[in-house]
Amino acid sequence: MLFRLKNILPIVAAGALMAAPAAFAAPAKPDAVTAPQLETIVKQKDATTADHSKFKELQRNFKTGPEVTQACLTCHTEAAKQVQHTKHWTWESLDPKTGQMRGKKNIINNYCTSPISNEKDCMACHAGYGWKDNSFDFTVQKNVDCLICHDTTGTYRKLPGYAGHPVYKRVEFPPKSGKFVEPADLKKVAQNIGLPSRSNCGSCHFFGAGANGAKHGDLDSSLQHPGKYLDVHMNEKGLNFTCVTCHATTGHVVSGSRYNVAAAVRGPAHIRGKKDESPAACQSCHSDKPHHESLLNQHTDKLACQTCHIPQYARDGIGTEASWDWSQATVMGPDGKPTASKDSAGRRKFDTKKGTWEWDSYVIPEYRWYNGVSTYKVIGDKIDPTKTVQINEVGGSPNDPDSRIWPTKVHRGKQPYDKVNNYLTVQHTAGEDATALWHNFDWKKAIGTGMKAAGLKFSGEYGFVDTEMTWPITHMVAPKHDALSCAQCHSKHGRLEGIEGVYLPSRDGSKWLDMAGWTLVLLSLIGVLVHGTLRIYTSKNKGH
Amino acid sequence: MNTANRRIYLYSRYERFWHWSQAALVILMMISGFEVHGSYNLLGFGNAVNLHTVSAWTLLTLWAFTIFWQFTTDEWRQYIPTLKKVDAMVRYYAFGIFRNAPNPFQKTAAKKHNPLQRLAYLALLSMVSPIIWGSGLFYLFYSSWKSLGVDAYLSLEAVAFIHTAGAFMMLIFFIAHVYLTTTGHTPTAHIKTMVTGWEEVD
Numbered sequence: 001m002l003f004r005l006k007n008i009l010p011i012v013a014a015g016a017l018m019a020a021p022a023a024f025a026a027p028a029k030p031d032a033v034t035a036p037q038l039e040t041i042v043k044q045k046d047a048t049t050a051d052h053s054k055f056k057e058l059q060r061n062f063k064t065g066p067e068v069t070q071a072c073l074t075c076h077t078e079a080a081k082q083v084q085h086t087k088h089w090t091w092e093s094l095d096p097k098t099g100q101m102r103g104k105k106n107i108i109n110n111y112c113t114s115p116i117s118n119e120k121d122c123m124a125c126h127a128g129y130g131w132k133d134n135s136f137d138f139t140v141q142k143n144v145d146c147l148i149c150h151d152t153t154g155t156y157r158k159l160p161g162y163a164g165h166p167v168y169k170r171v172e173f174p175p176k177s178g179k180f181v182e183p184a185d186l187k188k189v190a191q192n193i194g195l196p197s198r199s200n201c202g203s204c205h206f207f208g209a210g211a212n213g214a215k216h217g218d219l220d221s222s223l224q225h226p227g228k229y230l231d232v233h234m235n236e237k238g239l240n241f242t243c244v245t246c247h248a249t250t251g252h253v254v255s256g257s258r259y260n261v262a263a264a265v266r267g268p269a270h271i272r273g274k275k276d277e278s279p280a281a282c283q284s285c286h287s288d289k290p291h292h293e294s295l296l297n298q299h300t301d302k303l304a305c306q307t308c309h310i311p312q313y314a315r316d317g318i319g320t321e322a323s324w325d326w327s328q329a330t331v332m333g334p335d336g337k338p339t340a341s342k343d344s345a346g347r348r349k350f351d352t353k354k355g356t357w358e359w360d361s362y363v364i365p366e367y368r369w370y371n372g373v374s375t376y377k378v379i380g381d382k383i384d385p386t387k388t389v390q391i392n393e394v395g396g397s398p399n400d401p402d403s404r405i406w407p408t409k410v411h412r413g414k415q416p417y418d419k420v421n422n423y424l425t426v427q428h429t430a431g432e433d434a435t436a437l438w439h440n441f442d443w444k445k446a447i448g449t450g451m452k453a454a455g456l457k458f459s460g461e462y463g464f465v466d467t468e469m470t471w472p473i474t475h476m477v478a479p480k481h482d483a484l485s486c487a488q489c490h491s492k493h494g495r496l497e498g499i500e501g502v503y504l505p506s507r508d509g510s511k512w513l514d515m516a517g518w519t520l521v522l523l524s525l526i527g528v529l530v531h532g533t534l535r536i537y538t539s540k541n542k543g544h
Numbered sequence: 545m546n547t548a549n550r551r552i553y554l555y556s557r558y559e560r561f562w563h564w565s566q567a568a569l570v571i572l573m574m575i576s577g578f579e580v581h582g583s584y585n586l587l588g589f590g591n592a593v594n595l596h597t598v599s600a601w602t603l604l605t606l607w608a609f610t611i612f613w614q615f616t617t618d619e620w621r622q623y624i625p626t627l628k629k630v631d632a633m634v635r636y637y638a639f640g641i642f643r644n645a646p647n648p649f650q651k652t653a654a655k656k657h658n659p660l661q662r663l664a665y666l667a668l669l670s671m672v673s674p675i676i677w678g679s680g681l682f683y684l685f686y687s688s689w690k691s692l693g694v695d696a697y698l699s700l701e702a703v704a705f706i707h708t709a710g711a712f713m714m715l716i717f718f719i720a721h722v723y724l725t726t727t728g729h730t731p732t733a734h735i736k737t738m739v740t741g742w743e744e745v746d
Contacts, residue, residue, distance in 0.1 A: 295593065298687040486590035492582065503700040506582035506589055510705050514583075517712035524716045528723035531637075535727075538642040 053191035062186035065129045065165055066142040071190065073141060080141035082252035088127040089144065091115070093259040097373055102259055106378045108424045110391055110413025110467040111209035111324055114379070117453035121160035121430035125204040132163035134453065147186075149200050150193040155184045157203075160430065198224055198234065201243040209321065211348055217320035217363060217409040218313040218475035230315055232479045247280045256280025261472055263304065263372030264402045282306075282477075302502050304370070304404040306474050308484040312362045313409060313473045317345060319361035323412040327464035329355040330441040338441070353429070353438040355414075365407030365473050367499055371396035374470070379454055382422050383465065389417075389424070391469040398501020405499055407473040414466055416447060420459030424467075426450035554656055555741040559619070562610050563738060569603045570718065572596075577711050581704075600680060625666045626659050633660040641727065651743055668717060676710035679703050 052058055057071045073080055083089050092103035108114045115122035116134075123131040129143045130136060137143070145164060147156045158166050159173055159181060166184055167173075173181045206212060206221045213220030228235040233245070247256045255278070256262070262279035269287040270278040278284045282305040289297040290305075299308075314320040331352060333339030338352035347359045374392040383389045391413075396403030416425045428449035429437040437446035443462060451458035489496045490506040497507075555563070572595060579585065579592040587595060614620040632648040637660070639645075649658035657665065682689075682703045689695035728734040729744070737743040 294687065295597070301687075485588075486593065487585075487588060490580075490582075490589045491585075503704060505580050505593075505704060508701065508704075509582055509708065513705060513708055513712075517708070517715075520712065521715055521719070524719045528719060532723065532726065534642055539644065 048194070052193055055191075058187065058190045060187065062190060064168060065145055065147065065186070068186050068190050069129075069142045069144055069146055072146050079146065079252065080144040083127060083144045084138065084141070086127075086253055087257065087259075088149075088252075088254070090138065091126065093257065095373060095375070096260065098375065100376065100378065102374075102376045102378065107376045107391070108379055108415075108426060110411060110415055110469045111215055111321070112429070113326075113415060113424075114426045114450070114454070116379075116426050117428040117450045118430040120163045123164040124158040124160045124162065126164045129164045147189055147193070148203070149196045151184075151189050151200065152194040152197065153184075153189050153192050154199060156186075156189045157181065157184065196242070196244055198242050205243075209324075211321070213314060213316075213318040214321045214357075215411075216471060216475070218310065218473045220314070220316065220318045220320070222316040222318055223475070228479055229482065231476050233477060246284075248278055258472055259374065261370070261372035261474075263370050263396070263406065263472075264404050282309075301401075302405060304406045306472075306477070307365075307367065307405050307407050309477050309480070310365070310407055310473055310475075311478055311482060311484050311488075312364055313407070313476055314361050314363050315476055315478075317361060319345065319347060319359045320363065320409065321411065322358045322360045322363070323414075324355060324357050325414040326355045326416060327414050329353060329437070330443060332441075352441065363409065364495070366410045366470075367405050367496055368394050368408050368470065369396040369398055369400070369403045369499070369501070370394045370406040370408070370472060371400055371403040377424065379426065380423055380456055383417060383424060385417060385419070385422060385463065385465045388466040388468055391467050394470050394472070405496065405502070409471040409473055411469045411471065412466070413469065414464050416443065416462045417465045418447075418451075418457075418459050419461040419463045421457060423456070424465070425458065425462060426454040426456065428453070550745050551742045552651070552653055552745055553741055554651060554653060554737060554743045556617075557741070558613055560738060560741055562606065562613070565606055566603065569599045569606070570714065573599045573603070574711065574715055574718070581708055581711070597684065600684070622656050623662065623665055623669065625662045628659060630659045630663065633658055637727075651745065664717070664720075672710055672713045672717065675706060676714060679707035679710060683707055 055075070057074050060071075062068045062071070069080065087093050087103060090103065091105040092101055094101055104115055112118075112122070119132050119136070127145045127148055129145055145158075147166075148158060156166060158164060159171070166186075167181055168183050170183065171181055173179060202219070202221060202224060205216070205219050206223065208215030208219070213222075222230055223234055225236050226234045228238055231241075233239050233241040244254070247254050249255065262281040262283075265279060265281045265283035266288050267283070270284045282290075286305070288300045290300075291297050328350065329352065333352065340351040340353075341349050343349040343359060345359065345361075348354075348357055349359075350356045371394075373395045375395060376392045377383065377389065394406075394408065416427060417423060418425050425447045427437055427443070427446045428435055429446060432439055434440060435442070435445040435449040437443065440446075444460065447462055448458055448460075484495065487506070488494050490504055492507060494504075494507060496502075496504060576587060576592040576596040576599065579587060580589065580596055586592070629648055636645065636648050640648075647658075651658075682694075682698060683700075685692070686700065686703075689698060725734040725738075726732070728737075733744065
């Protein structure tokens with residue numbers, strides 16, 4: 001968490017300055033008719049019909065974030081209500097098939113585990129102000145944070161420890177580091193709002209699990225200024241997509257979510273005027289038959305586009321976390337004090353507060369049949385500690401017409417659980433109080449406080465259990481020449497080696513037919529050789 | 545005696561063109577097909593698939609012309625099977641050929657194929673071809689199974705199995721066919737005939 005904000009500031013600022021003019025620079029052709037029109041829409045700033053710096057409501061000094069929101073709401077009367085219906089506000093997601101409530105509020109993942117009892121830190125990534133414990137009122141409109149998504153100045157920052165508020169006065173951050181964070185000029189920020197850029201979304205989504213690239217693997221700060229190799233759509237010198245180009249948003253509901261993935265979109269591309277959903281899926285623009293070669297189009301009934309077109313994820317030096325072992329947390333350094341270390345690439349490797357991590361770059365995905373819906377272990381669900389616990393199980397099967405083979409990141413964890421009640425525990429990690437793990441390094445106390453906040457019984461006995469979490473991979477789409485080639489799957493030990501329920505020419509094939517066929521071929525060869533040899537031998541004898 | 549040098553014109557220009565282009569296509573399809581099947585790596589899977597598909601369509605086109613040719617020239621009658629002298633041919637290949645006995649079948653322009661050959665070609669046309677082309681076309685039109693309403697009855701696995709079985713039959717035919725070209729009065733006599741069209745007869 002500390003790492004992320006420290007790193008993003010210069011990037012955010014540079015991104016905001018550069019993104020707009022670069023956007024249309026490349027395709028502007030010297031065409032007499034269209035050139036003037038193009039120029040008028042080049043810059044987002046020029047394209048907007050409202051200059052927010054001219055609004056009286058914003059021509060004043062703001063002391064707090066909620067004050068700004070109140071000003072926004074004087075014109076955008078419905079905006080807060082809209083946001084309050086989204087995951088960005090509720091941190092909940094309903095499974096339409098099972099009715100299960102998922103989302104950060106309800107699950108325990110195998111990264112930071114759970115925000116419960118740690119809200120003051122975690123809510124730095126909540127699109128709101130003041131969620132510091134269970135008492136947070138989700139109906140108060142002024143507590144919606146407009147600026148975290150709409151700031152274009154790159155100066156608006158939310159630090160852990162402030163329950164979602166930005167800092168309002170100069171603070172030393174991280175504490176005792178000698179570095180200081182200045183409060184943002186909220187007036188300036190409010191007057192310079194705009195559509196979310198890659199920096200806005202990235203300020204949280206690139207840094208999930210508290211470090212650059214740690215969580216997703218297909219999202220990290222390299223997507224601020226990506227080249228074509230990393231992402232063919234976001235390529236800064238090419239199409240220069242922002243996140244919301246694909247994650248098209250209506251009424252603040254951002255399309256696309258790993259909780260409900262449009263895993264098997266069929267039909268033609270979505271065009272203007274068509275009144276239907278346009279999911280954040282490749283097919284929305286490309287259709288389900290995007291290739292010139294029909295043979296390749298045949299693959300789309302079994303494969304997600306991502307399977308071939310994201311040959312590896314974390315295709316950069318930043319990388320992503322492959323595993324997080326919480327059982328190593330609280331282990332002190334040789335001097336008996338908390339310690340931390342980094343790997344050769346400068347990524348976190350060990351921290352007395354959090355345990356050990358393993359990182360990887362250019363990762364080959366693990367492939368799964370997937371229908372877009374994952375079933376999660378929610379807080380309080382029983383586990384079998386003798387087995388690796390699946391935090392989520394991706395739904396789908398080969399025979400399901402709505403399933404496709406998807407690339408996934410599988411994150412391996414080792415995390416605490418209640419040995420008597422057999423469920424994963426919620427722990428109070430962040431904070432300066434006596435039970436916070438990162439302060440007192442006492443698991444039992446930390447779990448005790450966490451479980452109390454989550455409303456669950458804690459037996460007092462805890463252990464560590466292996467867990468796995470499966471993440472569909474969908475970002476970092478490679479240029480077509482970097483897509484998988486045929487033989488990477490169509491071979492005996494290819495990418496899809498473990499995938500069952502589909503016949504792959506070259507990988508599969510009847511063993512006994514091969515045996516019988518080649519035996520008969522061999523016998524035929526022996527037959528003609530023997531016949532021929534006999535002919536040569538007998539004709540020579542006749543010669544005498 | 546000049547009778548040994550008597551020549552008859554057996555294979556017309558089109559027939560020879562058909563034979564050799566078909567031979568080339570079948571060889572290409574076997575090479576690429578067994579690679580697609582996973583028997584070896586040679587061209588690369590993608591290239592093998594493309595070559596196999598292009599060869600298949602080329603061969604089908606060639607056949608469209610050839611079927612037309614067969615009927616306009618009445619040459620299709622060459623493939624009417626007969627059991628006459630089949631036993632003599634079997635005895636010749638099993639014994640006579642080693643004793644320099646005369647071939648019991650004499651080629652004429654009206655009867656180019658010996659009775660065993662006719663049976664072999666009949667088997668090829670009525671069994672191996674339908675197996676390969678039937679399964680091959682289903683393979684090729686995999687994406688249309690649903691719209692054709694056959695997706696409930698077919699699996700790619702079964703289609704591939706039948707197609708591969710047909711391929712093995714074709715390969716075995718190919719081995720026997722190539723070997724039997726060496727059984728003329730000289731080892732290359734039959735091949736020469738297939739190239740020039742002219743057969744030397746006793």
